[in-house]
Amino acid sequence: xxxxxMAKDAFIESVRLMxxxxxxxxxxxxxxxxxxxxxxxxxxxxxxxxxxQRIDVQSVHDxxxxxxxxxxxxxxxxxxxxxxFHTGALNRATYTPAVHLRAVRYSRMRNALSQLRxxxxxxxxxxxxxxxxxxxxxxxxxxxxxxxxEVDDEFHMxxxxxxxxxxxxxxxxxxxxxxxxxxxxxxxQQQDQVLLAGFALACRKECRRLxxx
Numbered sequence: 001x002x003x004x005x006m007a008k009d010a011f012i013e014s015v016r017l018m019x020x021x022x023x024x025x026x027x028x029x030x031x032x033x034x035x036x037x038x039x040x041x042x043x044x045x046x047x048x049x050x051x052x053q054r055i056d057v058q059s060v061h062d063x064x065x066x067x068x069x070x071x072x073x074x075x076x077x078x079x080x081x082x083x084x085f086h087t088g089a090l091n092r093a094t095y096t097p098a099v100h101l102r103a104v105r106y107s108r109m110r111n112a113l114s115q116l117r118x119x120x121x122x123x124x125x126x127x128x129x130x131x132x133x134x135x136x137x138x139x140x141x142x143x144x145x146x147x148x149x150e151v152d153d154e155f156h157m158x159x160x161x162x163x164x165x166x167x168x169x170x171x172x173x174x175x176x177x178x179x180x181x182x183x184x185x186x187x188x189q190q191q192d193q194v195l196l197a198g199f200a201l202a203c204r205k206e207c208r209r210l211x212x213x
Contacts, residue, residue: 011035015052042067065092082119086154086188100193109197112204116154117188122207124152145210154184157203163210164203171199 001008014032029037036045042063043055069090072080084090087098098117104110115121128141143152145163150156157164168175174191188196 019050039064062092065095069095079119083117086117086119086184088185088189100197103193104197106197109194109201112200113193113197115204116200119154121154122204123154123157125154145207157207158184158187164206167199167202167206170202171195174199 011032014030017030018032018036039045039055039060043060044053045055046052069092073084073090075081098114100110100113100117104113119126124141124143125138128136139151141151141153143150143156143161143163145152146161148156148160148162150160152161174187174195178187178190
């Protein structure tokens with residue numbers, strides 16, 4: 001920042017307070033202490049005697065992004081793993097907002113597709129986690145709309161649920177060029193995103209209608 005900026009002056013004063021402030025609780029730590037805690041893994045912020053150093057902002061930005069992508073890739077969170085399963089491995093070159101966020105203008109369609117892509121959706125493989133009582137094992141979260149006896153997950157909804165056959169027929173263009181062994185990742189990434197979002201919304205509506213929601 002340029003000299004004279006109030007934010008810069010305040011931060012410099014916060015740096016001076018660092019030796020006198022607690023670091024045990026990050027919420028109560030000084031502003032500069034919290035910033036240093038965030039940046040220290042990716043930048044040399046101080047000399048041996050504790051003097052603050054100027055940093056290369058772009059280099060720190062790149063290192064933080066790299067660290068973030070690595071932490072996401074290593075996550076054991078079920079929803080993060082679901083997202084990675086649908087989108088593929090993250091890398092710095094391709095980590096950009098999903099195409100459908102810009103291509104799909106109608107918010108309800110965009111929301112439905114986003115839910116499907118991130119695993120935060122209306123299918124029982126997810127909603128069973130919210131039910132009271134003992135949490136069902138994944139293989140027990142079966143589809144209640146049809147009698148195929150399959151887990152109610154994204155793949156079942158897209159390809160196999162007989163209760164959603166009309167929705168597939170209404171969006172036949174999505175299935176015309178897809179191989180029989182196509183993965184969910186292929187289905188979500190190789191389609192026209194507007195058509196795909198329309199299909200996701202139609203399936204969500206029908207699932208909720210059948211389940212009386």
